[in-house]
Amino acid sequence: MKPDFNKGGGLLPTVVQDSTTKEVLMVAWMNEESFHKTLETKETWFWSRSRQELWHKGGTSGNVQHVVDMKLDCDGDTLLVLVKAEGPACHTGAVSCFFNDVEA
Numbered sequence: 747m748k749p750d751f752n753k754g755g756g757l758l759p760t761v762v763q764d765s766t767t768k769e770v771l772m773v774a775w776m777n778e779e780s781f782h783k784t785l786e787t788k789e790t791w792f793w794s795r796s797r798q799e800l801w802h803k804g805g806t807s808g809n810v811q812h813v814v815d816m817k818l819d820c821d822g823d824t825l826l827v828l829v830k831a832e833g834p835a836c837h838t839g840a841v842s843c844f845f846n847d848v849e850a
Contacts, residue, residue: 750822751778757793758825762835765814765828771835772843774803776825788813790827809833 749758757775764771776784780791780800790803790811804810811829818825836843 747818747822749778749781749818749825751781753821753823757795758823760792760825760827762790762811762827762829765830769842770844771811771829771831771841781825784813784816784827790829803835804832807833807837809835811835 751758756777758777758781760774760776762771762774763769774790774792775795776791777793777800780793783791783800783802790813792801792803793799794801802810810832811827812832813827813829815828816825817828831841834841836845
């Protein structure tokens with residue numbers, strides 16, 4: 747199955763999960779170019795909506811994510827990427843970006 751980039755205006759929501767622990771590390775966006783760079787390099791690449799540019803996870807921090815597997819959801823418009831991470835996923839230094847409790 748191939749991703750459907752048209753549904754999301756050229757972007758796929760991408761869930762990044764640790765391949766061993768199954769912990770969700772982060773959610774980011776991929777466009778077609780970052781998707782193909784991820785396939786080619788076996789490391790995660792994303793599209794920054796705020797900077798309007800490609801970014802390589804770990805390109806500046808060294809916290810590279812090595813792709814183990816990639817799965818598409820049933821509609822082909824959301825991507826799950828299983829990785830072995832070299833360091834934390836979050837820019838705060840936390841292993842996962844999901845550490846804030848929701849306040850009622």
